[in-house]
Amino acid sequence: MKTPLEELQAIVRINSVNGNEEPVIRYLEHLLSEAGIDSTVIAHGPKRANLVAEIGDGDGPVLAFDGHADIVAVGDEEKWVHPPFAAEIADGKLYGRGSSDMKSGLMAAVLALIKVKQSGQPIHGKIRLLVTVGEELGLLGASQLADLGYADDIESLVVCEPSGASRQTVLKMPGIPAGFVQPDGPAEQRFIFIAHKGSLTYEVRAKGRAAHSSMPELGINAVKALIDYYEKQEHYFATHKVTDEILGEMTPVVTMIHGGEQANTVPEKAVLTTKIRTVPALTNEAILADLQALIDECNQAGDAQLELIVSESAHPVKSSPQAKIAQLAKRIAEKQFNDKLPLIGISGGTDAAKFIEKNPKMAVIVFGPGNDTSHQTDEYVRVDAYENCLACYEKIMTEYFK
Secondary structure, three states, X not given: OOOHHHHHHHHHOOOOEOOOOHHHHHHHHHHHHHXXXXXXXXXXXXXXXXXXXXXXXXXXXXXXXXXXXXXOOOOOHHHOOOOOXXXXXXXXXXXXXXXXXXXXXXXXXXXXXXXXXXXOOOOOOEEEEEEEOOOOOOOHHHHHHHHOOOOOOEEEEEEOOOOEXXXXXXXXOOOOOOOOOOOOOOOEEEOEEEEEOEEEEEEEEEEOEOEEOOOHHHOEOHHHHHHHHHHHHHHHHHOOOOEEOOOEEOEEEEEEEEEOOOXXXXXXXXXXXXXXXXXXXXXXXXXXXXXXHHHHHHHHHOOOEEEEEEEEEEOOEEOOOOOHHHHHHHHHHHHHHOOOOOEEEEOOOOOHHHHHHHOOOOEEEEOOOOOOOOOOOOOEEEHHHHHHHHHHHHHHHHHOOO
């Protein structure tokens, strides 16, 4: 029988870069089955699948734990000191792609579920494990599971994403009070996130008519049409500055612009891409409706035609710091880690954005063993953080139903 650390090494050694998640899902399915826990594997396409498992008698609330099986690409493997799929352990750290984001949190939740099952303690309600595909690119698995109804009855959700950071990173974080990080404190500061911004990604595509640059009057300049729209969009965001007391300001950023084909041709096509980190005060739907109104205005005034194409829309997530799951996790984690774990918000999104669309009443926390090395070369998770989070998850699972 493998130790919890060996189980984590086993899944870190599986290359589950986005699009190849099924090997991790099958490993977890087998692990759960050996412990007497049935699971449902839900296909999402070739080499891709989600997993759902439950324990408990159903006579009470539903507490869910969420993790994703996909990882980001390795990048230049020659830059890694520790090979990305070797799961090497050195100086109290387990290295590997996905070790921090988020196979350590995922495996901790799986093993905690197994421990609670094997303890024989009655669970008057349900503990639901949700393992998803495609979190890193589009929240695909969470969207599928939400559409299938797996979020409808959740009372509280623990997203096992990384919620730690090095002392050096914490010192650079906005809003951290002076003296919070102690020189003789732990190597990593842990947090419990109770809110995160939403995300909205879209293109505005302009279609004009090509013509020779010597006779521009015969064409319709798509770049000019897009610039006219861009100025209206900039004015819109300048006059719609919304702020949340936990998450801060909504942040819109124009990230790409493309137009034209060659120097002597009136451009027929142009595309502008924008990414917005949204907050609850102005919903994604309201923003899109306002932007469509700007596009309609441009289309009525000019000859070029503009079109709004939405590629991603994930809602912001915000829960009360007084929620049962937030207070329970804080009490348990602060004792386990022997440190203070502030309840704060973050900018980056999680699977919870899709679950909360279907069930806005659920309380959400983000709490996991990973850190700010996620997506980086020589990504790692501290072994003690992994083991402590495993212990925390087990205690949360049992004490939540008391």
